[in-house]
Amino acid sequence: MKIRLFKGDITQLKVDAIVNAANSTLLGGGGVDGAIHQAAGPDLLEECKTLKGCFTGDAKITKAYNLPCKYVIHTVGPIWRGGQCQEAKLLKSCYKNSLKLAEEYDLESLVFPNISTGVYAYPKEEAAEIAIKTVLKRSSKLTSLKEITFCVFDDTNYKIYQERLNDRL
């Protein structure tokens, strides 16, 4: 399993699937969700409307339309409420369920954004710990996936991931 770290816009990546940090309506929003819908074009929203939303911690897959990737896996991260509302468990589920969907679709390359660390205000260190642990723990059991990229967008997350992934890159 190849683990990569990329700093920049997830919508530019030509991989099998990118993960979207969506909200439970799956009807678009700001942040990475807004950027993905903007770049994919209106057909993405039309397909998302047929999905009838998504629970926090779950994931659903769509085509990618005008994006250079093949699929978008939409997952809904938890809103940070202080840490006593199952946030860690739900964030872990986002990564687990996205990996599961990618394997079901036989995908080889997948990119994760830093789910919940923007508008949903999850502390970045703790979110990175969960993201990396969950992915690395499963990496030996994955069959179709050959390459997983963590896409960071801000300097803080970049530093955090660089330090934590240091010996894996």
Ligand code: AR6
């Ligand atoms: N490429 C990669 N990462 C990005 C991009 C981009 N183009 N734009 C932002 N990020 P957020 P959340 C990073 O707020 O916290 C939306 O409105 C950003 O710097 O996008 O899970 C949804 O509809 C941050 O590190 O998602 C929901 O309502 C990370 O992506 C809500 O926000 C996640 O930030 C979800 O909040």
